Amino acid sequence: MTAPRILGLDLSITATGLCLPDGSTETIATQQKTGDARLKVIELAIIQATHDVDFAVIEDLPTHAKSAGVTGMVHGVARLVLLRFGIPYSVVTPATLKAYATGKGNADKTAMAIAALKRAGREFGDDNQCDAWWLRAVGLDWYGHAELDMPKAQRDRLSKVDWPPLSTGVTA
Template identity: 80%
Template sequence: MSTPPRILGLDLSITATGVCLPDGTVHTIATQQKTGDKRLKDIELAVLQAAPDVDLAVIEDLPTHAKAAGVTGMVHGVARLTLIRYGVPYVLITPATLKAYATGKGNADKTAMAIAALKRAGREFADDNQCDAWWLRAAGLDWYGHSEFDMPKAQRDRLGKVTWPALAAGVAA
């Protein structure tokens, strides 16, 4: 039996980044607006602390209409640069694909995502950022053949829209 990949789930946001560590532990990096762009350092530190222990990061992509601008784009830049520095490959999953994987509907709301996590795995979260980060990790594990719970084939097939990287030698895929 092969070892499952160590996957980090990141739901990036300047105010509340959701993080799901490879062991399934979730937390939120909450930042204060009054500290301005220094909030980026808090997010960088969290990614920096996790990066050495992961094989892949699964990141919720920016919505199409926001790809080139905004504060969330800066957060993505900081997180991606930190992962690159540590040689950690990452993959982007659009919000619609993540929602379709989790719930069967690409336009699912935050409540539907939480209900799906409770129904599939008995998991509850303090906020929707943690929930999304957890689903990102779950999608990565599922794609590489190490799902922690059953998913309908139609929902699993949604992950085929993502360009998944090859994992390092010795890591199960």
Template identity: 60%
Template sequence: MTTPRILGLDLSITATGVCLPDGITHTFTTNAKHGDRRIQYIVDHVGAALSEGRDGIGDGVDLVVIEGPVVRSSAAVTIGMVHGAVRLRLLDFDTPYALIPPATLKAYATGKGNADKTAMAIAALKRAGREFADDNQCDAAWLRWAALDALGQPEFSMPAAQRARLAKVAWPEVRRG
């Protein structure tokens, strides 16, 4: 069975965390002085990640997993715009995607739906032996790991109670290869 190629995205207007299908993470940042052009910058970078693997260079992306937006924040409108623009790009590429609510991702990673950034980082170090440059990359990696686990190909073992949290996610059908 081929391992699904999962792209994890922790979307933000200021610093978007990305976990590529090979597990490499990075963060791309935007500058407020560029206004709404920041949204285009994010969409272009997501498009580049989706394009990798087309035309025989690599294997492409089978599924994108996005951390759902926090709707009770002052940035809800802006992050909603980012989410909408990115989802349109995913539709352009005919790439299925899943949304994982922040509390579900935290509960999967740590056992607690209200875990803070430090707890997420400690869980990544404990489970995967990984450290990250920032919390955006850490969240993006957890998104990828959660999807791999939900698709039956976990990178490491997780307690059953934490794995059960993934049942709350609406997982799309994934086409591999």
């Protein structure tokens, strides 16, 4: 059984976190002075990251920010890239991601980092990389290739996500 190659995306106009299918993480930092040209930087980084990707997991906008302009634009760019390359994706709410990682839907960034350190011995350069790593972890878990031993109650939170079937050629 081959594990799906999952890309985790924690989208932000200033610092987008990526977790590549091999589990490595990076942050795509942009500068405010470049204005909307930052979207092109993010687009190119996501295009490069989609090489040999079967699926992507994106952290959704917080409920109170669904109409937020700038972050919404980043989501549009990321989804357009994934659609262009035929990569299916799911969108995970911040509360669901936090509950999966820590057991609490209102966990802060420190709690997310501590959970990664305790469960996987992982440390990250910033919270964007940490969130992207957790996004990849939820996708692997949902499709039957969990890299972590998570409590059932935390795993059950993933049923709230709309998970499409994986592409052909990947067995879950």
